[in-house]
Amino acid sequence: MPVDSSLVGRAYPPTRPYPVSEERLRAFAEASGGSWEGGPAPATFPIVLAFDAMNDFLEAEQVELRRIVHGEQRFTYARPVVAGDVLTATLTVATLRQIGGNDIIGTSSDISDADGALVCTATATLVHRGEA
Amino acid sequence: MSAAPGAGALEKGAVLEPRTFSVTRADLVRYAGASGDFNPIHWSERVATSVGLPGVIAHGMFTMALAARAVADWTDGAEVVELGCKFTQPVVVPDDEDGVEVVVGASVKDVADGLVTLALEVTCGGTKVLGMPRAVVRA
Known part of the structure; x- marks a missing residue:
């Protein structure tokens, strides 16, 4: 079932706060x-947060994760995690075709910290594979 | 091999020593646990083929994490300002001991305003698997 095109521009609720531990x-x-011996997180670590947000989005729209393939990913960092x-x-649907x-x-x-300051923006293209 | 001199020593046009990483099914399971991405296309042949994939494929983000590791090695852990790529070809990981090899190469595309832009090339079996992978780090 195609994803509803009226979702463009919709923002989903913030994910549950994620404490970043050393472990x-x-x-x-x-x-x-x-x-990792301390210091900045690995550069791709923010995907953990972005993935949480994506899962919430998929659940809200009843899209099966197994039908999703990652098409593109970009991170722009305000500071390291x-x-x-x-x-x-907080995920927003930017485009849909x-x-x-x-x-x-x-x-x-x-992706924001406890003070609400932006840490990283993660943009992704998700390919939702249709039923064969 | 000598220690990485850091991003500040990189000059435009320089070609960096490629890094080779092996990827096995066990690596994918471990990455699934650490990242929270339990999509079964990364561990179940049955599910992967049922949605039209050639077999179990590596998480695109696992391949990107390897690319980021190479960037950190080359730049002595310089602060990453931007990182991005397209996932153009799947990295199919066989169910055996050896898995597959992913090779990450790079050239210095630009050095300006305190930032170093690396154009990456990420291949598996000689085929590019990422489209326009690029990292920008602080010099």
């Missing part, structure tokens, strides 16, 4: 074969 950063770094941050992500039976969904998630 989380270490586990994330080690999961891509690296290490560090241990001790408590982050939330249909190509060859697939929905191409453009999203933008603002």
Whole structure:
């Protein structure tokens, strides 16, 4: 079922606050074969927040995660994520088009700290694969 | 290999030493746990093929994380200001001990205003898997 085109411009509620612990950063770094010994988080760590926001969006719109393939991802950082941050992500549907039976969904998630200051903007293109 | 001199020492046009990473099914499971991305296309052959994929594929964000690791190595952990790519080809990961190799290369596209722009090239089996991968770091 195609995603409703009236969703463009809709903002979803902020994700549940996510406390960034040292353990989380270490586990994330080690999961891509690296290490984390303190300091800035790995650059792609904000995807954890963006992914939470995407899951909330998919659930709200009753889209199956297994039908989603990641098409594009961009991060623009106001500052690095560090241990001790408590982050939330707010997702907005930026664009939506249909190509060859697939929905191409453009999203933008603002990731903010406990003071409400922007830490990172994560924009993603999600390809929602239509039923074969 | 000598220690990375940091982003400030990079000159426009420089070609950086490629990094090679192996990716196995176990790596994908571990990344799923650490990132919270449990999409079954990254661990179930049955689900992956049922939605038209050639097999279990790596999380695009796992490949991007490897690219970010290479950037951190080359720049001695310089602050990343922008990072982005398209996911143009899937990285299909076989169910065996060796998995596949992902190679991350880069050239210095620009150095200006205290920022260094790296044009990356990320391949698997000789095929580019990311489209226009790019990182901007502070010099």
